[in-house]
Amino acid sequence: MASVGEPLVKIRDLHYSRDKNHIFKGVDVDIARGGVTAVMGPSGTGKTTLLKLIGGQLYPDSGTIHIDGQDVHKMKTSDLYRLRMRMGMLFQSGALLTDISVFENVAYPLREHTPLPESMIRKLVLLKLEAVGLRGARDLMPSELSGGMARRVALARAIALDPGMIMYDEPFTGQDPISMGVLVKLIRSLNDASRLTSIVVSHDVQETAGIADYIYLISDGKVVDQGVPEKMMDSRSEWSRQFMKGLPDGPAAFHYRAPELEQDLMG
Amino acid sequence: MLDPLARLGRAGIDTLEQIGRGHLLLLGILSGFADLARRPRLLIAQLYAVGVLSLLIVAVSGTFVGMVLSLQGYYILSQFGAEQTLGVMVAASLVRELGPVVAALLFAGRAGSALTAEIGLMAATEQLSGLEMMAVNPVKRILAPRFLAGFISMPLLAAIFSALGVVGGYFVGVGLLGVDDGAFWSQMQAKIDLQGDVRNGVIKSLVFGFVCTWIALFQGYYAVPTAEGVSRATTRTVVHSSLAVLGLDFILTALMFGD
Numbered sequence: 001m002a003s004v005g006e007p008l009v010k011i012r013d014l015h016y017s018r019d020k021n022h023i024f025k026g027v028d029v030d031i032a033r034g035g036v037t038a039v040m041g042p043s044g045t046g047k048t049t050l051l052k053l054i055g056g057q058l059y060p061d062s063g064t065i066h067i068d069g070q071d072v073h074k075m076k077t078s079d080l081y082r083l084r085m086r087m088g089m090l091f092q093s094g095a096l097l098t099d100i101s102v103f104e105n106v107a108y109p110l111r112e113h114t115p116l117p118e119s120m121i122r123k124l125v126l127l128k129l130e131a132v133g134l135r136g137a138r139d140l141m142p143s144e145l146s147g148g149m150a151r152r153v154a155l156a157r158a159i160a161l162d163p164g165m166i167m168y169d170e171p172f173t174g175q176d177p178i179s180m181g182v183l184v185k186l187i188r189s190l191n192d193a194s195r196l197t198s199i200v201v202s203h204d205v206q207e208t209a210g211i212a213d214y215i216y217l218i219s220d221g222k223v224v225d226q227g228v229p230e231k232m233m234d235s236r237s238e239w240s241r242q243f244m245k246g247l248p249d250g251p252a253a254f255h256y257r258a259p260e261l262e263q264d265l266m267g
Numbered sequence: 268m269l270d271p272l273a274r275l276g277r278a279g280i281d282t283l284e285q286i287g288r289g290h291l292l293l294l295g296i297l298s299g300f301a302d303l304a305r306r307p308r309l310l311i312a313q314l315y316a317v318g319v320l321s322l323l324i325v326a327v328s329g330t331f332v333g334m335v336l337s338l339q340g341y342y343i344l345s346q347f348g349a350e351q352t353l354g355v356m357v358a359a360s361l362v363r364e365l366g367p368v369v370a371a372l373l374f375a376g377r378a379g380s381a382l383t384a385e386i387g388l389m390a391a392t393e394q395l396s397g398l399e400m401m402a403v404n405p406v407k408r409i410l411a412p413r414f415l416a417g418f419i420s421m422p423l424l425a426a427i428f429s430a431l432g433v434v435g436g437y438f439v440g441v442g443l444l445g446v447d448d449g450a451f452w453s454q455m456q457a458k459i460d461l462q463g464d465v466r467n468g469v470i471k472s473l474v475f476g477f478v479c480t481w482i483a484l485f486q487g488y489y490a491v492p493t494a495e496g497v498s499r500a501t502t503r504t505v506v507h508s509s510l511a512v513l514g515l516d517f518i519l520t521a522l523m524f525g526d
Binding site (some may be wrong): 052055057081082084085087088089091092093095096097098108109112113154157 | 389392393394396397398399400401402403404
C-alpha cells in the first residue's frame with residue numbers, strides 16, 4: 001500500500017501504439033489523491049486511450065501504470081476486477097446497457113457486487129439518479145434518452161458503488177448550459193464530499209479549468225505542459241496558451257496534415 | 268518477389284492468431300458456467316432468445332422438408348415396388364442427416380447471426396467495455412449464457428425438425444400418395460435404431476450447436492466495432508457456420524456410419 005502523500009495513479013514513460021500510430025511516446029502523469037486532475041488535449045490525442053490504459057483494458061507497449069502502488073498490467077485478473085470495483089468510469093458514449101431501463105442500469109453494479117436487499121437498492125438508485133437530475137427518467141429505456149442524458153445516467157451508474165476514483169471521459173460534451181453547470185458542480189462536489197480522486201478527460205477548457213486542481217496538456221503523444229489552471233492560462237508555452245484560450249493562430253494546427261490547398265485542388 | 272511470400276506468412280500468422288483467440292475465448296466462456304448455476308435467469312432468458320425464437324422457422328422447415336422427402340422418396344421407391352418402406356426412408360434421412368444438418372444451418376442463419384450482431388453492437392457501443400469497468404466480466408456474464416443456450420437448444424431444435432419432418436412425410440406419403448398407414452409406421456419402428464440412428468443424430472446436433480454458437484460469439488466479440496465491421500462479422504458467422512456444419516457432418520458421418 002502506498003503512503004497517503006503518494007499520488008494515487010503514477011504513470012511512467014508510457015508508450016502505446018495502435019496499428020502504426022504512436023499514440024503515446026513516453027508519458028509521465030501523476031494523479032494526486034483527493035484531487036481533480038484534468039487531462040486535456042486536442043481531439044485524437046488518445047485521451048480516452050489513456051483512461052482505458054489506466055483501467056487495465058489496454059496494455060501499453062512499454063512503461064508502467066501504478067494505482068495505489070500496484071502495477072495495473074501485472075495484476076491477476078481477479079485482482080484487477082477487485083480494483084475496478086473501486087473505480088468508476090464515465091464513458092463518452094455512456095455505454096449504458098440498451099436492453100434494460102435507466103433504473104436497472106444504475107442498479108446493475110449494485111446487484112452484481114452487493115448483497116443489498118431490493119428496497120435498499122431502490123433507495124440508492126433513486127438517490128444517485130436524483131444527483132444527476134434524472135430521477136423522473138427512471139423508467140425510460142436508454143434509446144429514449146438524448147446523448148447528454150445518457151451520459152448523466154452513466155454518471156449515476158459510475159457512482160453507484162461509491163468508488164474511490166472516478167474517470168470521466170468527456171463529461172461535458174453534448175450537455176445543455178443548465179446541465180453543464182450542474183455537472184461541473186456535481187463533479188467537484190462529489191470529489192470533495194467523498195474524498196474521491198477524479199480524472200477528467202476533456203477539451204472543454206473553461207469548464208474543466210474551473211474545477212480542476214491540476215491540468216496535464218497532452219499533444220502528439222507527449223505531455224506538453226502541466227500545472228495548476230491559473231498558471232496554464234498564462235503559460236510560457238505558446239502552445240498551451242493557444243489551446244487554453246482557443247486561439248486559431250499559433251503553433252498548433254487546426255488542419256490535419258495535408259498538401260497545400262491550391263496544389264490539392266489543381267490535382 | 269518477397270511480397271507474396273510475406274503476405275502468405277502474414278495470413279498464416281493471422282489465422283493461427285485467430286484460432287488461438289477463439290480457443291482462449293472458449294476457455295473463458297466455459298469458466299463462466301459456474302456462475303450460471305447461481306444465476307439461472309440469465310440462461311433462461313437466452314434459451315428463449317436463441318431456442319424458442321428459432322422454433323417457428325425450424326418447425327415450418329422441418330415439415331416441408333419431410334413432405335418433399337416423402338414425395339421424392341415415393342417416386343424412387345415405387346419404381347422398385349418398395350413404397351411400403353417410405354417411412355423408414357423419411358425417418359432415417361431426417362434423424363441421421365437432415366434433422367441435425369438443416370436445423371443447424373437454419374440455426375446459424377436465425378440465431379447465430381442474431382448473436383453476432385448483438386454482441387458486435389454491444390462492443391461497438393462500448394457496453395462490453397462498460398461492463399469490464401464495472402468489474403463484470405462480459406465473457407462470463409454475456410457470452411457464457413448464450414453459449415450454453417445454443418448448445419442446449421440445438422439438439423432440441425433438431426429433434427423437433429425431425430419429428431415434424433416425419434409428420435409431414437406421413438401426410439404426403441399416407442394421406443396423398445396412398446402408402447399403407449401400418450406399413451409406414453411399423454417399418455419405421457422396425458428399422459430405425461435408437462443407438463445407431465437417433466443417438467448419432469443427437470451427437471451430431473450437439474457438435475453443431477457447440478460449433479455454431481462458438482463461431483457466432485467469437486465473430487461478435489472480435490467484430491470491428493463499426494457498422495460495416497458488425498455487418499461483415501454477421502455474414503462471416505453464417506458462412507463459417509454453414510461450412511463448418513457441412514464439413515463436420517461429413518467427418519462425423521464417416522466416423523459413425525462408415526464401417
